[in-house]
Amino acid sequence: MEDSYHITGYAEHFGTWVSLILLTFMTVFISVFGADLNTLTVATALFIASVKALVVAYYFMHLKYDPKIYRIMILIVMSMFVIFLIMLIFDYLTR
Amino acid sequence: MEHSFSLPNSGHNYDAKASKLGMWLFLYTELLLFGGLFMVYMVYRALNPDAFLIASFNLNVWLGTINTVVLLTSSMTVAMSITAIQKGNSKLSLILLALTVAAAVIFLVIKYFEWGAKIEHGFWPGMDHFTNLPFGEQLYFYLYFFMTGLHGLHVVVGMVFILIVMKKIKNGSQNKNKNQLLENSGLYWHLVDLIWIYLFPLFYLIH
Amino acid sequence: MTGTSASQPSYLDVTKGLFSWIFTLDHKRIGLLYLYTVGSFFLVGVILGVIMRLELFNPGADIIEAQTYNQVFTLHGVIMVFLFIIPSIPAVFGNFFLPIMLGTDDVAFPRINLMSWWLYVIGAIFALGTLIFGDGPADTGWTFYAPYSVKTGTNVSMTVLAAFVLGFSSILTGLNFIVTIHRLRAPGMGFNDMPLFSWALYATSWIQLLATPIIGITLLMILAERVLGIGLFDPAIGGDPILYQHLFWIYSHPAVYIMALPAMGIVSEIIPTFSQRTIFGYKAIAYSSMGIALVGYFVWGHHMFTSGMSGPSAWIFSLLTFFVAIPTSIKVFNWLATLYKGSIDIEVPLLYALAFIFNFLIGGLTGLVVGALAADVHLHDTYFVVGHFHYVMLGGTGFAFIGGLHYWFPKMWGKMYNKAVAKLAFAIIFIGLNILYFPMLILGVMGMPRRYYDYLPEFHTLNQVSTVGSWIMVTGLIIMLVNLFIAHRKGKKAPDNPWNGITLEWQTKSPPPLYNFDKMPKLAKGGPYNYPNAKNS
Structure with missing residues (x-):
């Protein structure tokens, strides 16, 4: 291979894990004990889930150290999915 | 097969980058496979917000949380096993992969008890209790079983994938210099984790 | 095989026997496997189509009953869409020529390539298995619209499973090509x-x-709904059938571009070769393919204008639909500009390419008519739609497929067909196609609904014209096939580069050796279509 790859250290993986666990407890805590936030909880839960997903993809799945094309592709795929979702929900909201 | 002339860009060469790209493309299809289900979930949740809320009370948040932690931990161990093999430490890599498989088993066992409890109470589609539920709650449980079931299937596939890689590490065909298969199994495993990250709040944390 | 490079045997001769074919890892052989299977299903689909046209020759049930008719048009649709047109060009010519055109010796994952063909075969067996197992083939139409697809007694489950497996095969082909x-x-x-x-x-x-994954999961849901009896898409028990339509068309509209884009790709190959001229607007054509692919994802709702979708949604989808016309017409104008002042050689492939443009123009413009919200409310579910998409599918993709077959035939088998007969067959197919489908457009405007075995007496004449057209077209297809078959058996040996093409497939031998090239292929200076002795205008 023309370029050497990056080896992620054990400590970095462990740090990633700690942050993911913290986020998990945060989302559970908000949901179980902050129940009066109503619809906001859905948004917060999804927001935290997305942060977690990003952390997993960036550090565990190595996206951070991969060539840029991988980040571009996943960005396109995810934004397409989000547009699908918006166009679909739009139909239901405007009926 | 021998042949006298061989192209530098031959499709028969070992190409770790191609196999990584292929794996990512496959992951996109997996994301969209679950994406379709998320769309259905979103629409029905928007149409039946209260029923989804009431139905979600039947799930055990703590079991869900434990499973989340289990999967996140297994994600870490599989990522570390890649670090280990890249540093040439096959033995550590194997231990970490064994831990990953153990975590997968724990996840499935917990899932088994969760499903078992639901089915015991008649929430499986077609059972008496299920048929008496309001439509919205029926949809919730249908989606719950469908999505966690499909996810569980992916856990099993990921586990088998990792076991195969473990065998290859043992016989030396995955090593310090050639470890794309391990990386791909890791990517797949992270995807399983990634999907669970969304399933967990969508089913357990409606409050 | 250690001989000198000059004596490398062709891919057809390296090994013999059935197993050397059905378990081959060679992309060219897999391409041919696809050609034979896809081609057979095309013929089955044609036969089913002819049966429908015969039934419609006169009003009333003549040769088949209403229920049989429903099953025939469903099977026709499923076969033509999933077994013929979606795999057709990518799996046959893509497999065969993509690696050669890129100057390599195989696709990135040869074993996955073989697996995708096997999945195709398994899917095909499921699709045809409905003829034997269960209560007959599905009668839902190829769209499997819920809730009918959930309730009908016919064997929808197996058909849906077939479509699922075929989708997986299609995904693997796509994945392989991208890498x-x-x-x-x-x-x-x-x-x-x-x-x-x-x-x-x-x-x-x-x-x-x-x-494809979206339809995969949607079809699984239909399957689960049939097995478990949940009201996922059935309004009687809490589901929403329009959601099914959304999910179905999120795949199936882009699928239209799975059918059309490779066809446009073939036309973009044929036209510069036979005008011996650099393609006009290379980048515009290349990027418009990507543009069509992208915009094509967001127009699915135009299949659902009359479904009960919300008004604002409907007009947004209608508006977006018109954007697809832009990259499409960019291509058409570029093709025409390429022909302008070229040294045009009217060979069979070029005739098919030109006919593609003609047919696709009719198909595309009628597509804009049904894409327009107000017009669609009138034309939806009439024969206008049937005429429209057959112009695009058969008149467009089908013609490009046959054109590609004539273009690359000498390369694939190293033999040349009888050009005069091929031209005659082309003329008959072209005339037959237009007689077959143009009356459908008129019938649709007159208000004849689609998917019935019967019609009102005022539609009689045009239906008879259309049926006669089907006979003409089939005659042409038979002449074409016999001509190619004879050429395959005992055709004259074709030169390596019969059309003076300069893309890489013409630099190797006809038929190519197992690893495609005996020596490093030379790229043309200044782009893949930079013809050295072209007149510069």
Whole structure:
């Protein structure tokens, strides 16, 4: 291979894990004990889930150290999915 | 097969980058496979917000949380096993992969008890209790079983994938210099984790 | 096989026997396997189509009953869509020529390539198995619209399973092509030096990859609903049938571009070769493929204008639909500009390419008519729609497929067909096609609904004209097939480069050796269509 790859250290993986666990407890805590936030909880839960997903993809799945094309592709795929979702929900909201 | 002339860009060469790209493309299809289900979930949740809320009370948040932690931990161990093999430490890599498989088993066992409890109470589609539920709650449980079931299937596939890689590490065909298969199994495993990250709040944390 | 490079046997001769074919890892052989299977299903589909046209020759049930008719048009649709047109060009010519055009010796994952053909075969067995198992083939139409598909007694489950497996096969083909294009281009060949057929396949592959999973999961849901009896899409028990339509068309509209884009790719190959001239607007054609692929994802709602979708949604989808016309017409104008002042050689492939433009123009413009919200309310579910998409599918993709077959036939088998007979067959097919489908457009405007075995007496004449057209077209198809078959058996030996093409497939032998090239292929200076002795206008 023309370029050497990056080896992620054990400590970095462990740090990633700690942050993911913290986020998990945060989302559970908000949901179980902050129940009066109503619809906001859905948004917060999804927001935290997305942060977690990003952390997993960036550090565990190595996206951070991969060539840029991988980040571009996943960005396109995810934004397409989000547009699908918006166009679909739009139909239901405007009926 | 021998042949006298061989192209530098031959499709028969070992190409770790191609196999990584292929794996990512496959992951996109997996994301969209679950994406379709998320769309259905979103629409029905928007149409039946209260029923989804009431139905979600039947799930055990703590079991869900434990499973989340289990999967996140297994994600870490599989990522570390890649670090280990890249540093040439096959033995550590194997231990970490064994831990990953153990975590997968724990996840499935917990899932088994969760499903078992639901089915015991008649929430499986077609059972008496299920048929008496309001439509919205029926949809919730249908989606719950469908999505966690499909996810569980992916856990099993990921586990088998990792076991195969473990065998290859043992016989030396995955090593310090050639470890794309391990990386791909890791990517797949992270995807399983990634999907669970969304399933967990969508089913357990409606409050 | 240690001989000198000059004596390398062709891919057809390296090994013999059935197993050397059905378990081959060679992309060219897999392409041919696809050609034989896809071609057979095309013929089955044609036969079913002819049966329908015969039934419609006179009003009333003549040769088949209403229920049989429903099953026949469903099977016709399922076979033509999933077994013929979606795999057709990518799986046959894509497999065969993409690696050669890129100057490599195989696709990135040969074993996955073989697996995708086997999945195709398994899917085909499921689709045809409905003839034997259960209560007959599905009668839902190829769209499997819920809630009817959930309730009908016919064997929808197996058909749906077939479509699921075939979708998986299609995904694997797409995945393979994307990686091949990214990783295996000849040294020095950038993305913008690729032949346009590769660009078209690249765009197609992304659609196959990203749209197919959605229908996969949707069909699984239909299956689960049939087995478990949940009201996921059945309004009687809490579901929403329009949601099914959304999910179905999120795949199936982009699928239309899985069918059309590779066809445009073939036309973009044929036209510069036979006008011996650099393609006009290379980048515009290449990027418009990507543009069509992208915009094509967001127009699915135009299949649902009359379904009960919300008004604002409907007009947004209608508006977006018109944007697809822009990249499409960019291509058409570029093709015409390429022909302008070229040294045109009227050979059979070029005739098919020109007919493609003609047919596609009718298909495309009628597509805009049904894409317009107000007109669609009137024309939806009439024969206008049937005429429209057959112009696009058969008149467009089908013609490009046959054109590609004539273009690459000498390369694939090293034999040349009888050109005069091929031209005659072309003329008959072209005339037959227009007599067959143009009356449908008129019938649709008159208000004849689609998917019935029967019609009102005032539609009689035009239906008879259309049926006669089907006979003419089938005659042409038979002449074409017999001509190619004879050429395959005892045709004259074809030269390596019969059309003076300069893309890489013409640099190797006809038929190519197992690893495609005996020596390093030379890229044309200044782009893949830079003909050395072209007149510069």
